[in-house]
Amino acid sequence: MNILARVISVVLHPLLMATYLFGLLYLFLPSALYPISQGNQLQLLLMIAMMTFVLPAIGISMLRTVGAISSFTMLERRERIRPFFLIMIVYLFFTYFISYKAGARLDDTLLKFLLIIDFLVIAATAITFYYKVSIHSIGIMGLVGIVLPLNRAAEHNSLILPSIVLILLAGVVMSARLQLNSHTSREVWVGAVTGFLIGFVGMIVLF
Numbered sequence: 001m002n003i004l005a006r007v008i009s010v011v012l013h014p015l016l017m018a019t020y021l022f023g024l025l026y027l028f029l030p031s032a033l034y035p036i037s038q039g040n041q042l043q044l045l046l047m048i049a050m051m052t053f054v055l056p057a058i059g060i061s062m063l064r065t066v067g068a069i070s071s072f073t074m075l076e077r078r079e080r081i082r083p084f085f086l087i088m089i090v091y092l093f094f095t096y097f098i099s100y101k102a103g104a105r106l107d108d109t110l111l112k113f114l115l116i117i118d119f120l121v122i123a124a125t126a127i128t129f130y131y132k133v134s135i136h137s138i139g140i141m142g143l144v145g146i147v148l149p150l151n152r153a154a155e156h157n158s159l160i161l162p163s164i165v166l167i168l169l170a171g172v173v174m175s176a177r178l179q180l181n182s183h184t185s186r187e188v189w190v191g192a193v194t195g196f197l198i199g200f201v202g203m204i205v206l207f
Contacts, residue, residue, distance in 0.1 A: 001179055002179065002180060004176075005175075005176035005177075005179040005180045006176075006180065008172055008173060008176040009136060009173070009176050009177065009180065009182075012136065012139075012140060012169060012172075012173050013136070013139075014124075014135045014136055014138065014139030014140075015052065015053045015056055015057060015087070015139075016053055017117075017139040017140065017142065017143050018048055018052040018053070018091075018117050019045070019048055019049040019052060019053055020143065021113065021117070021143055021146060021147070022044070022045050022048050022113070023045055024147065024159075024162055025113075026041050026042065026045050028154065028158045028159055028162060029150060029153065029154050029158065029159065031153075032109050032113070032150065032153070033109065033110055034108055034109045034110060035108050035110065036110060044110075048094075051090065051091075051094040052090075052091060052094065052117075055090055056086065056087045056090050056091075059083070059086045059087070059090065060072065060083050060086070060087075063082060063083055063086070068082055069082070069083060073182065075182065076132075077128060077131070077132035080128050080132070080135075081125075081128055081129060084121075084124060084125040084128050084135075085125055087121060087125075088118075088121050088122055088125045091117065091118050091121045092118055094114070095111070095114045095115065095118055098110065098111060098114060099111055109207075112206040112207060113146070115202070115206065116142075116146060116198065116199060116202035116203065116206065117142075119198050119202055120138060120139070120142040120195060120198050120199065123138070123194055123198055124138050124194075127190075127194065131187075131190070132183070132187055133187055133190050133191045133194065134174070134177055134182070134183040134187045134188045134190070134191035134192070135191065136173050136174070136176075136177050136191070137170075137173070137174055137177065137183075137187075137188050137189070137190075137191030137192040137194075137195060138191040138192075138194055138195035138198075139195060140166070140169060140170045140173045140174075140195070141170055141191070141192040141193075141194075141195035141196040141199070142195035142196065142198055142199040143166060143170075143195075143199065144163075144166050144167055144170050144195075144196060144199065145195065145196040145197065145198065145199025145200035145201075145202075145203065146199040146200075146202070146203055147159060147162065147163050147166055148163055148200065149200065149203040149204065149207070150203070151163060170192070174188045174192060
């Protein structure tokens, strides 16, 4: 069971949530990626994967190499502060790049999604200064909170099945974190509630 839980934790790692979100939009609701034309959306998806997963992963690996963190699992709360702060800087820089260099404006849906993701990362970093919250729970439930309101805009109920799958995956991820004893049930639920509220309220406010 622990091996399966580890696989789930890796495949549904918080750093992959942005890529999964935009991949889902690319497949089921491409109009949500405005102002990026459909011909350029795959390129955007690859850029998002590079900036929100690959680059932060390299940064964390460097911290591990120099001994700033003892392991990639970062079981101690204090160990998580530097990596999370690094991730936050990378995500904010990417949003800045899309906004000021690529010309996305606040009323563009692409920038709104990026801002919600930034809020999730900022919240995770801020909470970690005081409490060892489950980042996996924040990530997956943040994704649920973002996708559920999108069902109103989706044609032919195209997001119903993905939404159901996401909810089920959220339960799987939280169970995996408990199975590995990486978090207490309270840490998992605090992360879940935080992630969902930021994702859902962010969608309601910005859209």
